[in-house]
Amino acid sequence: MRKSGWAAAAGLGSLVLLLAACGGSSSPSSAAGEASSTPAQSTAVSSSSAATTPASRTASAKAKGKTTPTSGTSAPTAPQPRASSNAGVSFPPIGTTVMIVQMSKLGYVLAEANGQVVYTYAKDSRGGAPTCTGSCAAVWPPVTGMPKAGPADSFPGTFGLVTGAGGVKQITYDGYPLYTFKGASPLAVTGEGLDGVWHVVKLSAGDITG
Secondary structure, X not given: OHHHHHHHHHHHHHHHHHHHHHHHHHHHHHHHHHHHHHHHHHHHHHHHHHHHHHXXXXXXXXXXXXXXXXXXXXXXXXXXXXXXXXXXXXXXXXXXXXXXXXXXXXXXXXXXXXXXXXXXXXXXXXXXXXXOOOHHHHHOOEOEXXXXXXXXXXXXXXXXXXXXXXXXXXXXXXXXXXEEOOOOOOOOOOOOOHHHXXXXXXXXXXXXXX
């Protein structure tokens, strides 16, 4: 009888110890679970904030960039026209041919402002129409335009105009039509004396006033 009572008491004690063990073990687990879940939630919140904050700032900065001009930056201005460096300089009207006194291998001769030496044709008559036409004019083009003496030149003769083939207005000097030699370089006098009928208009240094 004593043995069975002792066994019952021992069994009851074991039950109490088992319940205590279960209760004690569940409490740390729960605390551990709570402790472990708290950092995870905090990390998730922090990560979410870190992920969204730069994006929201970037969007805000873009919005501000579109609507608000940057401080200290002025709007681009339209290009301003340059001041002309030709103030007070007069140019001849379009269609004007400026004639000058030009130094050459033959001395001072009559030429266009671009340096092309001009010639007279011995078969032309003073005050008459040009006779170098067709294939002749293809090699010896007429000098055309409105004649004007260069600003530093004073010519002993006079310039004029005569109507040539096809109604072309050809410049004359002292009544003789003027021509150039096609393909000749500026200042060249290679056409002088060709066929015995082509001649430069000789001038002198005294015809240069400037």
